[in-house]
Amino acid sequence: MPYDLGATARMTAQCRDPDGTATTAATAVVTVTLPDGSTATPAAVETTTPGTYRADYVTEQPGRHTVRWQFTGPAHAYTDVLDVRPEQSPALFSLADGREHVNLKNTREDDELRYWINVTTRAVEIFTGPVVVRPVTEDHHMGGAQSLALRQRPVLAVTALVPLLDGGTTYDPDRLNVDSVAGIVTRKDGGLLRGPLRATYTAGRPVIPDNITGAGRIILQHLWRTQRPSRGGALAGGGDDYSVTESIPGLGYAIPNRAMQLLAPDDQGPGLA
Known part of the structure; x- marks a missing residue:
């Protein structure tokens, strides 16, 4: 681990x-x-x-x-x-919350549970974009454009927009408009953004909606149960509450249908970037 x-x-x-x-x-x-x-x-x-x-x-x-x-x-x-x-936790919810949700009464399996919480977080973020607040740095190879579409959203703040080539233009973040939900950056004066550019920004959700954490808990319990045989010898997690009847592109049968329904309001469309 x-x-x-x-x-x-x-x-x-x-x-x-x-x-x-x-x-x-x-x-x-x-x-x-x-x-x-x-x-x-x-x-x-x-x-x-x-x-x-x-x-x-x-x-x-x-x-x-x-x-x-x-x-x-x-x-x-x-x-x-x-x-x-990394020093900053990548987890959607705490170890204590995860332990309570899968009904663990001791801490012997904490290392494994933390691993599956992180896996759950990654699965959720494939659909919702960043949930845990994090810094992002990415390069955009472009010419002149009215706007720049950042890849990770929601965007909390752009902290730097600098050229990748000598002699390019550095843009003051205070002179930029940022559409947090869409991740679109434009100049306040209406001018072009001339690239190629390196964008540094913060993405994620300071307050995580209950539907996202709820979906995460369902996914965690599904993944946790499939690691442990049921008393009858078959893999657990196949009951109606956690059934997965449709394959999801890029994830197969890892996500229960109930979790997908909870994520629907924040679904940005499956993308494995």
Whole structure:
């Protein structure tokens, strides 16, 4: 499961001889490659189990990390990955709310539940656009135009609109009109926006409507139940309350019909960008 930014990631690996038997190595080195390409080499130590090694790394950047173990005497190698969440939570609702909705009485499965809450958030945002408030930076390769259509909406504020090419025009955000719902940017003086341009803005919903959080809870419970066999041995989640009778482009049968009905007032049209 992903780690929170700033948390300690505990990594483990086994050194195995050519016969596949775990054995103590002469040397053990672990290299963590961060998302920006830099590397870290936390100390690798053998545990009380011969051939099993451990290394602790304090996470510094969000994103995908590559972990490479290299052993000598005997020669052995192992490659893995670890993911780090951004500092700002990407979740539609809290862990406590999710736990209550799926009727968990303890915290033993919190890491897995957090994962499925984030999956649920992504599924909802495919249809509604950003729900969680976040900064966005995107490039627009255009000539001269009366308006610029931002890709993530609703738009809360444009913070910068700058040229991608030397000699281009930088536009003062205070001199721009922004249609929050449509994501359309125009100049207040009616002039053209001349590109190519890089737009930096904030998108999302400071107040999330109940129909969106309600749909998210239905999706979460559907996904959570399908991970756990019912008492009869079949996959749970197939009852009338959470049935999925129509395939949704790009998502198959992941979204229950009731959730889609709740999202309808805010549906921007399925788009997997």
